Amino acid sequence: MDVKTLCLGVLTLGEASGYEIKKQFEEGPFSYFYDAGYGSIYPALGKLLAEGLVDCTETAQERRPAKKVYTITPAGEAVFREALHQRPARDRIRSEYMVMFFFAQLLDEDHLRSVFEEYLTQFRRAAEHVRGLDSTGIPPGRLFARGFGRAFFEAAARYMEENRHLLFDGDAEDEETPDNEPMTGTDR
Amino acid sequence: MDVKTLCLGVLTLGEASGYEIKKQFEEGPFSYFYDAGYGSIYPALGKLLAEGLVDCTETAQERRPAKKVYTITPAGEAVFREALHQRPARDRIRSEYMVMFFFAQLLDEDHLRSVFEEYLTQFRRAAEHVRGLDSTGIPPGRLFARGFGRAFFEAAARYMEENRHLLFDGDAEDEETPDNEPMTGTDR
């Protein structure tokens, strides 16, 4: 499943420009599990247009360059539906933050600390953001994906809070000293 | 941080062939947060060798093609340490499974169900695998990364078990009815 296919998917939710598609990958409902840059999106839209899978309406603006709004065609919808029935490739993740934690012993404490705080803040903010979303009238599949994102963000933030001592052992900060044992052992 | 840098990182843990490096990304300690294919690894090792950041010992085997074992040089270690102090890029994730759940309404129930079970099984197995690892003598950074992976796998499996009704509402199957309450509600 390539960026072309994903653009079709975004367009099934409604018309959009290349810029708006990018935003959906960055901040929108796809941000929990997909990403793509302009260098992939614009060529993809060009190819989709050439194949008749999308239409393009050039909205001429007064003092701006024309905004190109793309709409999916029935043919595009069919192609997308078919693509969804392929076997999914396995997940691809790439976290440089984790690489740094893994090699924590090679890092300056200052750097490690700032990277850690930044990452934790990211997860907290993301979790908070999802929590604030309105869920009324959202199709169940989208709710499932969103909830998965939330579960991940919260689990990540929680893990980082509870295990920071592994990276910064000289800290000795108690914060809340929760009711459960330090190590969860074999839960479940 | 590119594949070249990550290969250096793998080699700080000990000598390895290109094949073995791939395995470390696939099943080893890096599998929780990084991935790379042969098409990236072999060229990367070639460049690292040309730059003097790794050495290569060709272990001739009897009836096999020569196995090339790479070792990191002091220069390589220095370069790697420096790379670790760059600002990390933000995480890149790409999950076709999640794309399918997001568009669940467009999928055949059979397909959705098999994709769902496969994904859940992946997480269960991965969590179980991490749980079975020996933690004695592992540097804290590596433990932190491993624990993060475990936390993610467990949270993912748990979320899928508890929210499958969002994708399959007609089911009403209890599976095992575990010892804890049916719905966890607001955990914590």
Place this chain on the structure above:
DNA sequence: CACACGTTATATCGAATCGATATATAGACT
């Protein structure tokens, strides 16, 4: 008020990466 900065918006391009494939041997299973 000028100037820097952020946002909207399209687009390109070289470098990096992906994914599939080719080659070859050995062992294990059918």
Place this chain on the structure above:
DNA sequence: AGTCTATATATCGATTCGATATAACGTGTG
């Protein structure tokens, strides 16, 4: 005998990344 899996290196076209260029407008600030 034939198939499958694992070890092991390597390439190659297609895809994707990441940085950059262009341009207009709004916003905040010294």
